Structure formats: structure tokens, C-alpha cells
Amino acid sequence: MKRVFLDLGNTRFKWADDRLNLLGARAYPAERPAGAIAETLAPVSVEARLVIASVRNEGFNRALADELAKRGLESEFLRTATLPGFRPAYRRVEEFGVDRALNLIGAARDYPAPLLVASAGTAVTFDLLDSAGA
Known part of the structure; x- marks a missing residue:
């Protein structure tokens, strides 16, 4: 299965294919941002797994995961604490x-x-x- 990488920043989101070619970048819409992201990605994510790096809060990430699932899109949110071989010198890795x-x-x-x-x-x-x- 191919992958589509999604970067959820503070003000914009960007997505790339599994060769890291940028496919698009947008500012978050004012209304229904999680739904709008899922709608935007649906055409490029068919038969792909979305791999997501997000600095957004957990509520937003859960809403996005729900919107993606409604459209039959598979997603995985990367977490600092579970990245293989990565151990920052922070007491609270999260x-x-x-x-x-x-x-x-x-x-x-x-x-x-x-x-x-x-x-x-x-x-x-x-x-x-x-x-x-x-």
C-alpha cells in the first residue's frame, strides 16, 4: 500500500506522496477544518495509508481521524514517544x-x-x- 504523508502545522497543512513530492499545501479553513482536510485528501488517499505528523491538539486529531475513517481512509498519527530509536533529553517526551x-x-x-x-x-x-x- 502506498503512503501519503500529512504535516499538520499550527496554521497550514501540507501533504506529500511517498517519494516526498509535495502534492499540496493549504491554510486551515475557518469552518469544519477536520472535515475540509479529509475532503481535500480523499482523492489522493484512495488506496493509500495516511501517515500524519501533527502539532495540533488531541481533540483536533481525533476529529480528523473520525472524518478520515468516515471516508474509508486509513490513517496513522506519528507520536514522538513511539518513534523508533528517538529519545529526547526531555523528562516528558510527549x-x-x-x-x-x-x-x-x-x-x-x-x-x-x-x-x-x-x-x-x-x-x-x-x-x-x-x-x-x-
């Missing part, structure tokens, strides 16, 4: 955003440690990977 975790995993795969990884979205974050990649 407070470390999945977007930041995925940035660090990608950087560690492509560049030798130690690294300073900067990300500029709604917020600007700086994360360090030591020489062991932790």
Missing part, C-alpha cells in the same frame, strides 16, 4: 513535538553528528544532537 523529532531524525540520517538543527515554522526552534546522535 512535550517534544513530533515535527521537531522528525527533523532531527532526518538530519541525523543525512549529516554526521554533532549537529545543531534549526527549524523555522510558526516558532523557531534549535535542537542539538551530540556526537552519539542523542
Whole structure:
């Protein structure tokens, strides 16, 4: 089964195919955002599994999962605490955003440690990977 990757940011959502080619990006609509996202993705997600990285709150994520399920779309929400081999130096791993975790995993795969990884979205974050990649 092919995958479609969905990035739910604070102000916009973006989706890409399993080769990471950007398929689209939109601002959240004012009304029924979860339903609108599901409607937008339905044509590109037929016979695909949606893999979702979301910085939105759990209520929104549950509403989106319900909307996707109503349309017969399979989805998986990535969680920082369950990413293989990722252990941030946070006491509460769930407070470390999945977007930041995925940035660090990608950087560690492509560049030798130690690294300073900067990300500029709604917020600007700086994360360090030591020489062991932790």
C-alpha cells in the first residue's frame, strides 16, 4: 500500500506522496477544518495509508481521524514517544513535538553528528544532537 504523508502545522497543512513530492499545501479553513482536510485528501488517499505528523491538539486529531475513517481512509498519527530509536533529553517526551523529532531524525540520517538543527515554522526552534546522535 502506498503512503501519503500529512504535516499538520499550527496554521497550514501540507501533504506529500511517498517519494516526498509535495502534492499540496493549504491554510486551515475557518469552518469544519477536520472535515475540509479529509475532503481535500480523499482523492489522493484512495488506496493509500495516511501517515500524519501533527502539532495540533488531541481533540483536533481525533476529529480528523473520525472524518478520515468516515471516508474509508486509513490513517496513522506519528507520536514522538513511539518513534523508533528517538529519545529526547526531555523528562516528558510527549512535550517534544513530533515535527521537531522528525527533523532531527532526518538530519541525523543525512549529516554526521554533532549537529545543531534549526527549524523555522510558526516558532523557531534549535535542537542539538551530540556526537552519539542523542
